[in-house]
Amino acid sequence: MKSIIIKPSKLNGIIKAPPSKSLSHRAIICAALCKDGNESIIDNVILSEDIKATIDGMRELGAEIKVVESINETYSIHVRSERNIIKKANINCRESGSTLRFLIPLGLMLSEECTFIGSGKLVERPLDIYYKIFEEKKVKYSTNDGILPLSISGSLKSGNYEISGNISSQFVSGLLFALPLTGYDSTVKITDTMESKGYVDLTLEILNKFNISIENKNYEEFKIKGNSKYSSTNYTVEGDLSQAAFFLVAKEIGNSVNCTGINANTMQGDKEILNVIKKFNRIEAYSKDEIIIDASQIPDLVPILTVLASLKEGKTTRIIKAERLRIKESDRLKAICSEMNKLGANIKELEDGLLIEGLSCLKGGATVNSWNDHRIAMSLAIAATKCEKEIILENYTAVNKSYPQFWNDYKLLGGDIDELNVWK
Ligand SMILES: O=C(O)C1=C[C@@H](OP(=O)(O)O)[C@@H](O)[C@H](O)C1
Ligand SMILES: C=C(OP(=O)(O)O)C(=O)O
Known part of the structure; x- marks a missing residue:
C-alpha cells in the first residue's frame, strides 16, 4: 500500500x-454500437x-478503438465497429461498476458467451437485478454465489422489464443501451423509486446524440423502439461536476481555488x-x-x-437517504x-446517513486510509488543507480509478505532498 504525507497548505x-x-463511458459505448461504417471521435x-x-x-465485444494522445494528458478516442457477434468475450471491468453494469446487457447482444471479471470491491457489488432478469428471461449465467466472475450466454430479448x-x-x-438493438419494442418499468436520476438523464442525452430516442415517462417507465440504429458522431466530453465538487468545496472552506470547465447547462x-x-450558507451558525x-x-x-459540513463551524448537517453509499467502491458512510473523525471531525454514522457537527478546523496529525476509494482519497486531501498538523494518507493511488492526475493537480495548486517510499 502506498502512502503520502500531506502537510497543511x-x-x-x-x-x-x-x-x-x-459521459466518457457512455460516449465510447454508444460509438461502439454504431454500424454505419463511419468512425466516431470522442474528444x-x-x-x-x-x-x-x-x-x-x-474492444472485447468487437469494436475497433484507437486512442490518440491530444493535449494535457487528454485523449481522442476513435471508434469504429462492424458489430459482428463475438464467440467468446472476456471482459475485465477492473473496479468500475459502470463498466460492469453497462456491458452485461451488451455482452448478451454482441457475444455468444461473455465472462466478466473485476477487482477490489467490484467483485461483490450487487448484480441481483440482472440475475432476476436472467431467471425470468431464461438467460444462462453462472457466478460464485453472486461474486465475480460472472459468465453469461444467451441473448437479450425485446419485451417488458420490471426493475x-x-x-x-x-x-x-445498461438496459437502455442494449434494448434498442433488439428486434422489437421494449419497456423498462421502475417498480419503486428511481434514485440517481441524473445518470439516467446522461444516458438518454448521449443516446440521443447517437440517434437513439427513448421515451422517459417520469422515470417510472422507459419506452424503447426496437431495431433502432445508432449513428456515428463526434463528441467532446465536458467537465466532470463530481470532480469539480472537490475544488468547489476546497474554495468554500478557505482555499483560493477557481474551478473552470463547468458547463452551466x-x-x-x-x-x-x-x-x-x-x-449551507443560508443557514446561520449556531441556529x-x-x-x-x-x-x-x-x-x-x-x-x-x-x-464541507465538518468545516462549517456551528452548523449541524444531517445527510439522509444515503444507504446506497455502502455498496460503492467502499462503504462510503463508514x-x-x-x-x-481520525482527523478530529465530529461525525456520527447513522444507518442511512451521517450526522455532522461543523468545526472551524481539524487537528490532523493522524494516519488515514482511502479504503481504496478514489472519492475518499480526494476528500481527505481537501480536508488536509484545513488540518493543523500534517496527515499521512495510505492507499492514495486509489484516485487512478477516476482522476489519475489528481495529485499532480493538487501539487500544482500548491498542495504540499511527499510520497512515502514504504510499502506496508
Ligand atoms: O451511471 C453512472 O455513470 C454512475 C451512476 C451512479 O451510480 P448509482 O446509479 O449506482 O448511484 C454513480 O454513483 C456512479 O459514480 C456513476
Ligand atoms: C461509484 C462510482 O463509480 P462506479 O459505480 O462506476 O464504480 C464512482 O465513480 O464514485
Missing part, C-alpha cells in the same frame, strides 16, 4: 475540471482505470453541488436548524460534502466517518 490557483467519467477523455476498462471491454430503481441506476442505463446531476453550497442533505440523487457528492 492553502491551495491557490485555477484548475480545469477533468472530463466527465460518466477530451482521460484514461482513468474505469475508462480503460470500458475501452478494453468494448427496482433504488439499488443502482446503472442497471437501467450540464445535465450532470452533481451540478447540485452548487445549490448545496448555497444551502437550531439542521442542514438536511438528501443524498438519493447525488451519491457521489457525499464524501466531499461531509468534508469510510468517510471513520477517517474524518
